[in-house]
Amino acid sequence: xxxxxxxxxxxxxxxxxxxxxxxxxxxxxxxxxxxxxxxxxxxxxxxxxxxxxxxxxxxxxxxxxxxxxxxxxxxxxxxxxxxxxxxxxxxxxxxxxxxxxxxxxxxxxxxxxxxxxxxxxxxxxxxxxxxxxxxxxxxxxxxxxxxxxxxxxxxxxxxxxxxxxxxxxxxxxxxxxxxxxxxxxxxxxxxxxxxxxxxxxxxxxxxxxxxxxxxxxxxxxxxxxxxxxxxxxxxxxxxxxxxxxxxxxxxxxxxxxxxxxxxxxxxxxxxxxxxxxxxxxxxxxxxxxxxxxxx
Amino acid sequence: xxxxxxxxxxxxxxxxxxxxxxxxxxxxxxxxxxxxxxxxxxxxxxxxxxxxxxxxxxxxxxxxxxxxxxxxxxxxxxxxxxxxxxxxxxxxxxxxxxxxxxxxxxxxxxxxxxxxxxxxxxxxxxxxxxxxxxxxxxxxxxxxxxxxxxxxxxxxxxxxxxxxxxxxxxxxxxxxxxxxxxxxxxxxxxxxxxxxxxxxxxxxxxxxxxxxxxxxxxxxxxxxxxxxxxxxxxxxxxxxxxxxxxxxxxxxxxxxxxxxxxxxxxxxxxxxxxxxxxxxxxxxxxxxxxxxxxxxxxxxxxxxxxxxxxxxxxxxxxxxxxxxxxxxxxxxxxxxxxxxxxxxxxxxxxxxxxxxxxxxxxxxxxxxxx
Numbered sequence: 001x002x003x004x005x006x007x008x009x010x011x012x013x014x015x016x017x018x019x020x021x022x023x024x025x026x027x028x029x030x031x032x033x034x035x036x037x038x039x040x041x042x043x044x045x046x047x048x049x050x051x052x053x054x055x056x057x058x059x060x061x062x063x064x065x066x067x068x069x070x071x072x073x074x075x076x077x078x079x080x081x082x083x084x085x086x087x088x089x090x091x092x093x094x095x096x097x098x099x100x101x102x103x104x105x106x107x108x109x110x111x112x113x114x115x116x117x118x119x120x121x122x123x124x125x126x127x128x129x130x131x132x133x134x135x136x137x138x139x140x141x142x143x144x145x146x147x148x149x150x151x152x153x154x155x156x157x158x159x160x161x162x163x164x165x166x167x168x169x170x171x172x173x174x175x176x177x178x179x180x181x182x183x184x185x186x187x188x189x190x191x192x193x194x195x196x197x198x199x200x201x202x203x204x205x206x207x208x209x210x211x212x213x214x215x216x217x218x219x220x221x222x223x224x225x226x227x228x229x230x231x232x233x234x235x236x237x238x239x240x241x242x243x244x245x246x247x248x249x250x251x252x253x254x255x256x257x258x259x260x261x262x263x264x265x266x267x268x269x270x271x272x273x274x275x276x277x278x279x280x281x282x283x284x285x286x287x288x289x290x291x292x293x294x295x
Numbered sequence: 296x297x298x299x300x301x302x303x304x305x306x307x308x309x310x311x312x313x314x315x316x317x318x319x320x321x322x323x324x325x326x327x328x329x330x331x332x333x334x335x336x337x338x339x340x341x342x343x344x345x346x347x348x349x350x351x352x353x354x355x356x357x358x359x360x361x362x363x364x365x366x367x368x369x370x371x372x373x374x375x376x377x378x379x380x381x382x383x384x385x386x387x388x389x390x391x392x393x394x395x396x397x398x399x400x401x402x403x404x405x406x407x408x409x410x411x412x413x414x415x416x417x418x419x420x421x422x423x424x425x426x427x428x429x430x431x432x433x434x435x436x437x438x439x440x441x442x443x444x445x446x447x448x449x450x451x452x453x454x455x456x457x458x459x460x461x462x463x464x465x466x467x468x469x470x471x472x473x474x475x476x477x478x479x480x481x482x483x484x485x486x487x488x489x490x491x492x493x494x495x496x497x498x499x500x501x502x503x504x505x506x507x508x509x510x511x512x513x514x515x516x517x518x519x520x521x522x523x524x525x526x527x528x529x530x531x532x533x534x535x536x537x538x539x540x541x542x543x544x545x546x547x548x549x550x551x552x553x554x555x556x557x558x559x560x561x562x563x564x565x566x567x568x569x570x571x572x573x574x575x576x577x578x579x580x581x582x583x584x585x586x587x588x589x590x591x592x593x594x595x596x597x598x599x600x601x602x603x604x605x606x607x608x609x610x611x612x613x614x615x616x617x618x619x620x621x622x623x624x625x626x627x628x629x630x631x632x633x634x635x636x637x638x639x640x641x642x643x644x645x646x647x648x649x650x651x652x653x654x655x656x657x658x659x660x661x662x663x664x665x
Contacts (some may be wrong), residue, residue, distance in 0.1 A: 189374075194452070209391065
């Protein structure tokens with residue numbers, strides 16, 4: 001008993017902080033989402049029910065945001081993980097200048113977001129003076145210029161996906177190169193003596209051995225991509241609804257503080273819907289990975 | 296399959312950029328291993344045994360020299376086409392595959408006309424599994440097996456494709472003492488049953504002596520001696536080989552030859568005909584001492600260890616390199632336990648004389664003093 005009390009005493013600071021800054025807001029969001037017609041100025045509401053959810057689910061802006069987010073997730077998670085795997089395999093097999101390449105691939109991770117935004121402007125943005133580097137390339141091969149920032153939906157989505165992949169790549173490469181390095185040389189030697197081809201060594205030895213790390217990256221990748229917001233802002237500005245480039249988190253933010261803001265109830269409902277989506281997908285991921293990763 | 300190594304040399308370039316020193320792991324190594332024999336590759340840690348094994352398996356390319364399997368030059372061949380089975384020191388079982396999948400792995404890699412049907416593969420895998428007696432664990436993962444069982448799986452995986460040569464890198468070093476004894480007999484049985492030329496690396500001389508048809512003693516990448524275990528033990532070519540084989544180790548004395556008499560301190564112990572005067576090392580096997588009241592060698596006796604079957608007289612001598620002289624004598628001998636002094640005659644065939652400088656054996660037949 002005495003020990004119990006001591007343990008609680010040690011835990012107290014953490015519990016107080018977590019309670020005040022995590023548990024209480026979480027519960028509050030849940031409460032808000034069911035309070036209909038909540039007014040943040042007067043702190044009053046008209047009734048309790050599911051109207052907020054119904055409103056959000058019928059809001060075309062929200063549906064657009066859900067569509068954008070899903071496209072972003074479905075494209076960037078597999079592409080970035082696959083690319084990271086390819087690059088890590090490459091890094092793992094070269095000897096000369098390995099450190100240099102590792103540094104180069106890790107640079108985006110330590111680069112300031114604004115600087116990255118500037119780079120993307122140079123790449124994609126049309127100004128009075130230039131069409132942007134990518135358009136110059138397209139023109140070089142005889143194509144027509146595309147307005148990537150204010151142009152058609154697919155062009156903007158392409159830029160957003162490109163940006164997201166580029167931003168998340170370094171971390172994934174870092175994790176995968178260390179995972180690859182931790183596979184003992186003996187396994188490769190054994191497989192070589194046993195006459196396995198390079199492809200078979202990769203699929204039967206390397207991939208299963210680093211699969212826990214790949215699953216980790218996929219799960220965190222899904223969560224990260226579902227929470228995308230700042231990337232879209234960096235590329236398309238704050239009025240994402242007008243640009244049709246909003247994400248779910250962007251929608252939540254707009255409902256709270258945007259031009260159409262001041263609706264914490266709608267924001268809470270949208271946030272909880274997002275939570276539901278992320279939770280479901282993570283559980284599915286974990287179930288699959290339990291089946292696959294075992295040794 | 297007969298294995299021939301011809302002037303094999305392996306030099307590793309220096310890893311450190313500052314020092315240009317390269318490491319010669321194997322140096323001008325020539326050796327012929329007869330077909331169907333069990334060979335123990337013996338030497339202290341870091342003497343290049345494992346490198347030699349990797350050269351034979353093809354995982355390392357020699358700097359110079361050639362390797363032949365039978366009549367075929369395999370020096371330039373990659374490991375997968377050499378047809379060798381390799382058992383790693385830590386077994387290197389694939390942790391995500393079951394025992395059966397591990398054993399099947401080499402078979403699934405076969406290509407062309409060697410390709411087997413699923414049924415044939417399973418038959419072969421089961422055969423290999425029963426040979427090493429792990430048939431009941433086929434569905435388990437390696438992590439669910441004990442060290443000895445993992446070892447067997449590793450051997451089964453190496454044997455399943457019927458290699459021409461089986462290579463084992465320190466196969467017993469990860470096992471406890473009891474299991475080691477059992478497994479080494481097992482290894483001998485498996486080798487006999489399959490008749491595959493087997494080379495195993497060990498730093499444990501007892502292990503090598505007990506099961507090998509031939510032992511190869513190497514030191515710092517250089518072949519020192521090759522022969523049947525008993526022959527190498529009885530006729531070591533140099534001081535290193537003499538010291539390396541035998542437990543308890545050989546007793547080494549500083550001595551000299553003076554007018555055809557072998558001297559330790561002021562005592563002449565044996566007669567050596569035809570050897571000119573010089574400084575020498577004198578090695579006496581523990582079983583080479585005969586306790587004798589007026590023996591030629593006088594030592595200070597420190598203890599008697601009784602083993603039942605025999606006993607060990609522990610003694611010391613100022614000219615002895617070993618901290619303790621250990622003399623194993625029959626328990627029927629009468630030895631006074633409280634004696635301060637032990638006197639021995641030396642058995643001429645258990646006493647070896649080596650050059651003081653090079654450590655090379657001086658060929659001579661020592662005889663007891665007249």
